[in-house]
Structures are given as structure tokens and as C-alpha cells.
Amino acid sequence: MTVETIDTVVVGGGQAGIAMSEHLTSHAIPHIVLERHRIAERWRSERWDSLVANGPAWHDRFPGLKFDDLDPDAFAPKERVADYFVQYAEKIGAPVRTGVEVNSVTRLDGRPGFRVETSRGVIEARNIVAATGPFQKPVIPQIVPEDADIFQIHSNRYRNPEQLPEGAVLVVGAGASGAQIGAELMRTGRRVYLAAGPHDRPPRSYRGRDFCWWLGVLGKWDLAAPAPGTEHVSIAVSGANGGETVDFRALAREGLTLVGRAERYANGILYFGAGLVQSIRHGDANYLSVLDEADAYIARNGLDLPEEPEARDFGSEPECLTAPIRALDLADAGITSIIWATGYALDYSWLDVDAFDEMGRPAHQRGKSTEPGVYFLGLPWQSRRGSSFIWGVWHDARHVADSIATQRSYLEYHAQAEARSA
Template sequence: MTKSLDAHYRAVVVGGGQAGLSASHYLQKLGIDHVVFEKNTVAHKWKNERWDAFCLVTPNWQCQLPDHAYDGTDPNGFMVKEEILAYVDRFVKKVNAPVFEGTSVTSLEKVGNLFRIQSSAGSVTADSVILATSLYSQPFVPRAGERLPEGITQIHTADYRNPAQLPEGAVIVVGSGQSGCQIAEDLHLAGRKVHMVTGNAPRCARFYRGRDVVDWLADVGQYDITIGHDGMAKKKHDTNHYLTGRDGGRDIDLRKFALEGMALYGRMTGVSNGKMLFQPDLKSNLDGADRVYNGINALIDRHIAEKGIDAPEGSPYVPLWEPEAETTELDLAAEGITSVIWATGFTPDWSYVGLPIFDGTGYPVQHRGVTGVEGVYVLGLPWLWTWGSGRFLSVGKDAHHVVDHLAAHLDRTRRPLKQMANG
């Protein structure tokens, strides 16, 4: 670990998660002096923002960090929390990045041909900067939470660990994305009464026609499609499909949960007088999720037919349950609700970046991690380049490309660098 700051670095990496560490790996291979600033600890989110029953939703074989591919005995399984932490910890030790932990970056600005980075450990200049802080910096909780009755426990998914941490009583989970659905299942399996507030999150089958859907999609080439393809630009804002790797992997079907006693609602619109209010769009939300589910399976059907693959027969999903009526308000006290879990996502924190690299929505404008400001790069964003850009699958490939480009930038502006090895 780095003990003291130099005045100048050829590169500064902001963020010590999987993206920042991947960048450091390739920077070290080129001998580019650099420092990594991490406001918490390396791999903080994996260590401190995952619940006890957390597991991967993609097969272990998709864990492809740089020079650190999964080499365990169950490539088609799904690592549980302890196994993921061990995998990440081995990567952290292998990279041995020059990282300053507990160090926040408070400003980034351009001064002449250099960049000035002010951090809680001091100020440095750099020839280049890689922003690897992801879109998940700050847990987002709607302001409606301020109007919930006193005495109701409120936590974000980042702070949820297990059902036992919540007071006795019913729980309402707001948000049906990947984390929300898995936590709702965790509570449901523990015998808690769960109320689930849905949104427009899509869903995906776990297994179809004899194989994991992820394996089929890899064969089809879905993980190689780039954001540059027609109609793909909007993908960067898409919600992840919900499914799970728990207990060997299975679908998450909210309709099945409803048959088992889970209460479902449309999108939340607010809180008033002890009641949570909803849009009458539950059926639309469920139908939309199933439409994506069946669409993915139809894509696999076409692939099997075109390639003449011998596989078990498949069929479209048929809804197991339909809402009889749309509930638009819920009396929290009457339903015995004592806890609310906000599965409402995160917001990025780019407040320290004083550079013109953002679009009108505050999202970095970039092409495969390269921004419009020469020498400034971003890494680790969902759909930075492909479906796997924000995950173990492809973050290393993105980091390799970014560092390759960064090296060429340094070569043009300062002393030459040795060529990066292919890989």
C-alpha cells in the first residue's frame, strides 16, 4: 500500500472497486506510475453492501477479472457471498494496487495540460485520470419516505442483511429490480408477510430448454453486442432483469409469490396520512416483465432452430396469477407494516468533477470509456460498451481498452511507453 503521496502521477484512478483495480492491473503492466483513491476500502460494496443470502445471478464462469478468471470446481454454479468475497479478495491481493483507502476526491479540474485532483489525503496533479466510481455511489430514497409514520423502520437495500434485523411485523419492499425481488424472496422464505411494490423491471428465465439462459445468450452473441449498435444507446439506463442464483438458480416469479401470500402493488406515487399510494399499473408491470421473459426465450428458440440444436422443447410462460383489482392505497398500520425496504437504486456522485464530460442528464459522454476531454476516462458503468461492462464479465476488457488508449495519450504528450501486451 502507498504510504505517502507524490506531487505528480502519470495517471490517477478514482475508485477502488473492480473497475479501478482492473485499471491499476493494466497500468502496472505498462509501468505507468499511478495512484488509486478509494473513499472507503477496496471492494467496499462487495464487502459492506450485500445481504447475507446474496449470491451471483450469473454463472461463475462469467467471473473474468483481468488474469483472474474463475477457476473453481463449479463454473455453472453461483457463488454465495463468502465465495464472492474470497474471489474478490484474491484479486485485490494479486493486483496490489497503490491505493489510498479512506480517501475522498473532492475536486478534479484541468490546469494547463495537467489535471489537478484534490483529495482528503492531499492535492496531486496527473497527466490522465480514470473515473471508476460507478453509478452506485449514493443509495437513493424517495422523499416520500419522510412522510411515513414514525416508528416504521426504513432501510435501503445497501443496509439490508437478513430478516432478523427487522422488527416483527409485515415488510413492504419498494422496487422490483434485481435486489428488491431477491430481498422480497429472502423475507418471503423466512415466513415474513411481504408487500411488494412493483415497477417496470424486466425478468428472465433461469433455465430454458435444458440450459442456463445465460449460456444460451452467450452462444447467441448477446454479450458481444455493443452500445454502438442500432437501438442499444438507451440500454445504459435499463433496469437489470430479475432472477436468482439462490439454491442452484431459479426464476423469480412475482405471480407465484402472490399465490403464496405476497401482496403486490403498482408503482408507488407517494405517502399520505399513514397510507402508501400506488398507480393502478400492477397488471401492466407484470405483463411487461413476462413479455421480456418470453421474448428472451423466443430468441433462444430461433437460435436453436437456426442451428439445428437438439434441445428439449420449450413453450411461452403462461401467467399463474392475475390481479383481481388494482389497489391504489395501503393503510400501513392496518396491515401491520413495521418496516420499509427501499429497493430504489442509487445515484452517482460526479459532484467533484469540474470537467465538461456530461450530457444533459448528468451521464458521462464517452465512447468505450474515452470521454471528450483528452486524458479523461470512465470505467465500470453499466453498458459502458457491452452488457457485461459493469460486471465481472467484461470490466477487465474495458479497462484494457481504456489503459491502452491512455498509454497512447501519454505517448503523444510525454515520453514513450512500452507496448501493452495483448490480452
């Protein structure tokens, strides 16, 4: 059997893999990008129909290509985002092979490099870049049994309200996905309960500038690590409806019912934690901190941006906050569906190398792993807060490509030195 050889194999043809290809090409490093489906497939088939990018078109892109058909302040629909990456791959001539699944990667015995077993054959490569991103394995907490008489799906399988059986819906998780899905369902006339845990809740915009801009000028995108205790705090932000601040009180006044974190289930009753009000207050504090820092930045730099005092008015407290619900009989509440917007776990079961810590997480420094020749890309907080965002992964890819190029230069010197001595 013929074995193909290449310097670098990039696994994953999403935003991380395409960015990686651009920077490897700039270093003239031979490589291929393997994608088991289509380029940016998760944007097409693992997200709901109405999803748009959470950042405006001027921000959520690579430096080398604009969304020419969109207003810079618009939020690109998910299919347009996927098409953008296809367009970018064509622009840079990325050597992407679609429909190729990587089954395993193992280190070669007695010589440098790795054996990559794929659905299309075997490849040997000196370097492996795992560019499969942060959204790999949907996580559903083991709370409501699968055999309970209720429809349950993860948010990655939700498409639209018509997909669900008639009746009320419980959405678990108050990050970007849970907040947007809950609002969409409620506005179609559904009775919706939203289980909210700790979250950050930045303003969509303030004083005429999008929060992506504010996080940039305030240096927030470049934070090197999350604040202690916030590693698992989700971010409630949305580009839906032209971009709007996620306001849980306003949603509750519209008809959505907030409940605390889902904790346990017994005999048809779902019990919720006591921390709902605290979680909402935490989101408020995060929101106000951005406003305070923005005001200070404007004053310090003498910017002429409009005042926005109404941004600090939260309005009246809905009943679900003044008298939180601690338990729900799902049948009595008419709840026929649960959507678990509870995030993802990493899945590197195909990568059989010594590049993980005792918890099974990638062991790396800015993407360069503890296993020589193995690199990671697209991880949350890989080098900064913005690492798992479209523009952030592009900059991380440049650093990883530079690291690979540096190692190649040492190996080239070794080969030349051996030739001279011979």
C-alpha cells in the same frame, strides 16, 4: 508540502479499478488506485448478508482468474466475490492504496494534468480514471415522509430479516434486489408486499444453459444501447438458492402480495399506480422473447439440448393480479417497514472538471470524456450492455487503457521532437 506525481490516478478499488490497473500495467503506465475503504468494499458492507452473484462463477469473473473453489455453475457469495478481487489485485500486483478518500480533483492551471486532494495528501496526475461504478448514491423517492411512523431504509442498508421491526414489510422495486429481498423476507414468514414497476424478467436458465450463456450466444451482451424507452427498466434476475428464475406469480402464490408502483402517500395511506398487470405482462414478454430466440438458435445450429415446454407455463393468476390493490393503509396492513430497492444515482461531486453534460451525467465516448485526461469506467452501457458487469468492465478497461497509452505515445513524440530541435 511535498506533492506526489504520477501519470494516472484511478479512483475506486472495486471491479472497475482493479481491471483498470491490470491494463495500465500491461502498458507500463505508472499509476495508483485509490480506495476510500477496502478493495470491493460495497460487496462486503453495502449488500445484504445472503446476496450471491447474479451470474455463475464461470461467467462472472475476469479472464485471468477462475473461482477455483466453486463449481463453475455455482453463484459466488458476496464475501467470496470481494475476496476474489483482493486475490486478483494481489495476482497482478495492483498498486492499490486503501483508506484513502479523494476529496476533489481539479485541473492544473497553465500545465497539463490534475490536482488530486485526498485524505492522505495531494497528488498531481496527468490522467484521472473515475472507476467508482454505477452504484454510488442510493436513491429513495420522496413519497413517504421521513417523520412517518414507519421504519424506512434503502436496499443498500438491508442485511437480514432480523434487522427489521416485527410486522409486515413493503419492498419497493422489482429489479434484482427488490425481488430477492422480497422473496427472502416472505420465506421467513413475513407478510410482504412488493411494489413492481416495469422490468425485464429473463429466465435463469433454459434448456440446460444459464441465461448468461444465452445472452452471449444471442449477441445480447454486445448491444450498443438500450432499446428506446427501456433505459430505466430494471432486470429481475437472481442467483439465490442455486439460481432460480424470478417468477412473480409463483411468489404471489406462496404468499407475497404484488402491488403497482408506489406513487403517493397521505394520512397513512400509500397509493399505487394502475400499471401492475402491464408491468408483469412486460416482464412475461421479455421472458418469452428469450425463450423464442433460444429455440430458434438451437434449431438453426442443430444443438442437442433438452426440450423444456413447462418453461412457458405461468400457472394461475394470483388474486393480487386479478384484483390489484390501489391503496394500502399501512397501519391496517400491519406494515412496519419499507425497503426502497429503487436504485442509485451517480455522484461525481469530487470531480470538478468539464466532463459532464447539462444533466450532470458523464459526457464520454466509450469512457473517454470530453475533458482531456479524464476517463470513466464501470458505467451502465459504457460501450455495451455488459459494461457494468464483472467481465464487461474488464473489456472496457482495456479500451480505456489503450486510449491512455495512445495519448502517451503522442506526448512522447512531442518531447522527443522538442529535444531534437533543441
